[in-house]
Amino acid sequence: MSFQVTVQPSGRQFSCDAGESILTAAIRAGVGLPYGCKNGACSSCKGKLVAGQVEHGPHQERALSAHEQQLGYALFCVAKPQSDVTIEAREVAGVGEIPVRKLPVRVAKLDKVAEDVIVLSLQLPANDRLQYKAGQYVEFLLRDGKRRSYSMATAPHKDEPMSLHIRHLPGGLFTDQVFTTLKERDILRIEGPLGTFFLREDSDKPIVLLASGTGFAPIKAIVEQLEHAGSTRPVTLYWGGRRPQDLYMDALCQQWQRDLPNFKYVPVVSNAQPEDQWSGRSGFVHRAVMEDFPDLSGHQVYACGAPIVVESAQRDFSAQCGLPEDEFYADSFTSEADLAKAVSDSPAS
Template sequence: MSFQVTVQPSGRQFACDEGETILNAAIRAGVGLPYGCKNGACSSCKGKLISGNITHGAHQEKALPVTEEALGLSLFCCATPHSDVTIEAREVAGVGEFPVRKMPSRIAKIEKVADDVVIISLQLPATERLQYLAGQYIEFMLRDGKRRSYSMANAPHKDAQISVHIRHMPGGLFTDQVFSTLKERDILRFEGPLGTFFLREDSAKPVVLLASGTGFAPIKAIIEQMIHNESGRAMTLYWGGRRPQDLYMHALCEEWARTIPAFTYVPVISNAHADDHWDGRNGFVHQAVLTDFPDLSAYQVYACGAPIVVDSAKRDFVNLCHLPAEEFYADAFTSEADLA
């Protein structure tokens, strides 16, 4: 049995199988509902249920408070319909441009760039190339059926390989394996491209790029895409970490700042030690943006990192710096701890 989902105001319709979430059905149908984590933690897929019956699966209270659910709001990533439904959601143009595929990949290189960060380069089959938008992510499919999401850290034009940045989360099912037993030439299967966090190339607005930790990965892909496009749009990158070593590609960002006239780099450290000899900006990374850009009304912002960083940035940029809410694009990295 399947149910029909109608999206307003576009009028787009797609079928949703019994037991399937509205978001998964939309992805399968190439309908661009906004989303991020796909597991009820980030609220990117929140919309309104206009008619019909649904059941919500497990999700975080902060993503969909009971008071909002009572008003008819829904998280489509964990909403399963029991009848035909009509929803209200802002569709994202371009999401369905490239098909979501399951693909094998071979680890071509594992590079340790910090004590707790590695960059893995994945070689795709010679006859296939993954088409995606700069900023999107893939899901590794693990043997026990679980999945782990990582953003592509290179722009799609770069080469036949894709790279991901992985931070070690002690006790993590996947990252413990990455930092102990995973080796070059091992095979990893993934599904992608996924996500509605990507560069909007139809705008001439200057951009502020905000990253914390390995949230730098999709931001790097977006910057590379803008360089490749020769867009000329002003770019200001704020990259935050606790210690200087957390900015594991600091030299690359400094090179961009030296060689790209429209590019500015602002590294920000929140917990520098005396022996770090850090003489740059201190504090929380989004607050550095608040200081430098009291008026963001004419900008786009792309933010990626820990949920607390992304949530704080959106709240303060919109409420204090006059950023139009629709010009804040974000990908909040969620771990298993974030889902508890």
């Protein structure tokens, strides 16, 4: 059995199998619904249920509250139709242009750039390139059907192994492997490209890039893409970490600031210790943006990193700095702990 999904205001339609989420069916059909985690831990795919019935799977309360459900909102990554449905969602242009593929990759290099961060470089099969947009991610296909998501840290035009930034989460199924047993020439399997967080190149608005921790990875790809395209748009990068050593590619960002005429870099540290001798900006990274840009009404913002950083930026930039809601693009890095919390937080339905 399958159900028909109609998207407003575009009028696009696609079929959704029984027991399948609206988002999964949309990705398969090449319909560009916005999304991030795909697991009910962020709210990127939230939209309005105009007609029909859905059943929600486990998700975090902060991603979709019971009150929002009563108002007719749905979280499409965990919403499974129980009838034909009509939804209201802002479609993302260009998502369906690139096919999602599964393919093997070989570990080319493991470079430990910080105590808890490894840059994992992957070599694709000979004479093959993975098409993607700067900012998107891939999923590693692990045993028992488990998956782990990581953003590409290299722009798609780069003629070099594709790199990902892996932060070690002790006890993590994949990160423990990366930091202990994974070695060069090992074979892994990935699926991608995925996600609707990518550079919009059809605008000339100034750009604010906001990263926390390894959320820097897709931001790096976006900067490389802007440089490759010869963009003249003003770009300001804010990168936040608890300690200075968390800004593990600070030298690269400083180099961009020297080499790129319209680029500015602002490192922000929230928990510097006396031995760090930190003399730069301190506090919450999104607050540094607000201090420098009290009016964001004419900007685009690309934010990536810890959920609390992304959510705070989205809320405060819109409410206090006048950023249009449709000019905030985000990728919230949700861990397995976040996804587990989605199950425990999920309201009964």
